Amino acid sequence: MNASAWPLLELSTKLLDPEEREVVLGDLLETHATAWRGLLDIFSLVMHRRAGLWRDPRPWVAGFVVALPSSYLLMGASSSVTCTYQRLMHHRVFVEHSPTGHEGFLLLLCHVLLLIAWSWAAGYTVGSVSRRTLWASVVLAAVPSLNFLCAPVSGLCLLLFLPPAMLGVWRGWQGSRISFRAASVFALTVTVLMISAWTNDALWIANWALLCPAWYLVARARRSRPNGGDGFWPMRHARAQ
């Protein structure tokens, strides 16, 4: 093998798991494969591995069932919060870009809290359901931004949901555990806030879909509950043991 091509092959194998990388590099050295054959081999393996991930339903669920619709709804919610804020603080009215256009400060606060909670829960779900195809979920989450190009508010205002969502994705991707009780309190709080906003006509019906990630957290926490223990704060629970 051409020695100058070796660094390129080594770099390509970074797309593989560390253990497999070593085996593949060893195989290439042993067979004295040409650089071209080596690259083809590595990319065929990478493609097989990547394609194999999509045989599982989880990447599809994370991308098409959670990331794409959640991102669309959260952009709408960000826009709504921005419009309400502008109306209350600067008396600027954006027709048809707020559920009622009559929300007060209390409902604005409720919306802000809901936006943070929805975003974090959706991000956590996307990050935890399919970690290895996170890039695809992120790409799908960016798609709805095309629909909001003509929105009356600035692009940054549409992305209000991003910081909590990214935090959620990070926590989910890391596999952070949430205690069953904390997840239940979180989901119940979100539900109560949503009912409160709904009864004041300050919620779109589609926003109810954003409740699913919050209850997914409860189901996930319940499934991974160790021996039925359910400490409210994970740290305190760990210390008690």
Place this chain on the structure above:
Amino acid sequence: MLGEFEYVLITTAAGLGENAYGVAIRDEIEASIQRTCSMGALYTTIDRLEAKGLLKTWVGDATPQRGGRGKRMVRVTPHGVRAAKQFYDSVLRISRGASWVETRMGGTS
């Protein structure tokens, strides 16, 4: 039931015995079926067969000719032997009466 390539891989690994590992299996397959076998097809098939319990793999000792890197050793499990035999029997059964089989039998007898 096994797929065609799965059967080829199990049979090749069984034939190589203690020396069955990635490169050796690939060389043997390419020599016997006269077709290029990509590393992607080889290792993903090995993974699939291992998941079905038909193969067992582990990383073997490092060798100098591999730059101090280990081989992915392969061993066919008893379950794998049964599956390969079942595939072979099925091919024999289904081939009975096929025109090319008769021609061959006629030629050799």
